[in-house]
Amino acid sequence: MQTTPGAREMVALVADLSKQYGAGEQRVRALDDVSIGIARGQFTAIMGPSGSGKSTLMHVMAGLDTPTSGRVWLGSDEITRLGDAALTRLRRRRIGFVFQSFNLVPTLDVRGNILLPFHLDGVKPDRETLARIDALLGSLGLADRASHRPHELSGGQQQRVAIARALATQPDIIFADEPTGALDTRTGREVLGLLRSAVAQSGQSIAMVTHDPIAASHADRILFLADGRIVADRGAMSPEQISETMLGLERGAVAGGGSRA
Numbered sequence: 519m520q521t522t523p524g525a526r527e528m529v530a531l532v533a534d535l536s537k538q539y540g541a542g543e544q545r546v547r548a549l550d551d552v553s554i555g556i557a558r559g560q561f562t563a564i565m566g567p568s569g570s571g572k573s574t575l576m577h578v579m580a581g582l583d584t585p586t587s588g589r590v591w592l593g594s595d596e597i598t599r600l601g602d603a604a605l606t607r608l609r610r611r612r613i614g615f616v617f618q619s620f621n622l623v624p625t626l627d628v629r630g631n632i633l634l635p636f637h638l639d640g641v642k643p644d645r646e647t648l649a650r651i652d653a654l655l656g657s658l659g660l661a662d663r664a665s666h667r668p669h670e671l672s673g674g675q676q677q678r679v680a681i682a683r684a685l686a687t688q689p690d691i692i693f694a695d696e697p698t699g700a701l702d703t704r705t706g707r708e709v710l711g712l713l714r715s716a717v718a719q720s721g722q723s724i725a726m727v728t729h730d731p732i733a734a735s736h737a738d739r740i741l742f743l744a745d746g747r748i749v750a751d752r753g754a755m756s757p758e759q760i761s762e763t764m765l766g767l768e769r770g771a772v773a774g775g776g777s778r779a
């Protein structure tokens with residue numbers, strides 16, 4: 519693995535990352551000396567048993583949480599050195615988020631939600647950006663929903679708005695936390711297809727936390743966490759292979775160890 523800070527092919531990188539919660543007997547080691555890079559232009563899934571540290575890793579990589587020790591880079595910028603204001607700016611401009619619960623603003627219509635990151639950043643979107651957003655609305659099947667409010671949309675449509683919002687700023691990376699968790703199987707598959715095509719067509723980098731082997735099977739690479747450590751780093755896998763690896767992790771053993779397939 520390439521672990522040089524600023525390495526071109528890595529869009530996000532963590533080195534010697536540890537995160538502990540609490541102290542004394544209450545102490546929980548959520549991340550235990552993790553060093554890993556997320557490759558640019560790839561769809562990476564992060565899997566592991568409940569409590570293995572997936573959300574913690576994603577939150578620390580996205581600058582939403584701070585590590586107890588270790589360093590985090592977005593591209594060549596070390597985010598663990600940034601103050602709060604600079605970090606907030608970096609998150610708005612260079613990171614997109616898609617959450618299980620969509621996180622749309624109920625009082626804004628679809629277009630207003632998609633434009634929100636620009637407004638929060640004090641940026642008036644130029645003509646080119648507005649045209650790109652129109653194209654996004656079209657390609658995500660939302661062209662006739664632009665002036666609807668979130669409560670007037672289905673779950674799948676709301677998640678597509680969240681994806682459009684995440685893509686609109688052309689971020690370095692999108693972090694997706696269980697993006698299909700609240701959707702039925704078919705709608706979930708459509709959402710995964712949209713994420714996949716953002717990677718294939720625009721080279722978007724995506725890191726997705728998921729429990730679902732079918733969701734993870736859309737990824738180019740799968741990182742498996744157990745007890746706060748990366749225990750396997752694999753290329754694309756079938757849902758069956760992923761389920762088998764997860765079973766092994768839950769039993770406390772992974773065949774093949776921590777190397778990439």
Ligand SMILES: Nc1ncnc2c1ncn2[C@@H]1O[C@H](COP(=O)(O)OP(=O)(O)OP(=O)(O)O)[C@@H](O)[C@H]1O
Nearest residue numbers: 539540546548566567568569570571572573574575
């Ligand atoms: N704010 C917190 N305070 C104390 N412990 C925490 C906190 N957040 C997470 N933890 C603990 O850290 C460990 C890792 O949690 P994390 O949420 O990252 O796991 P996860 O793999 O995302 O789990 P899940 O799949 O259940 O969402 C768990 O033992 C959890 O209980």
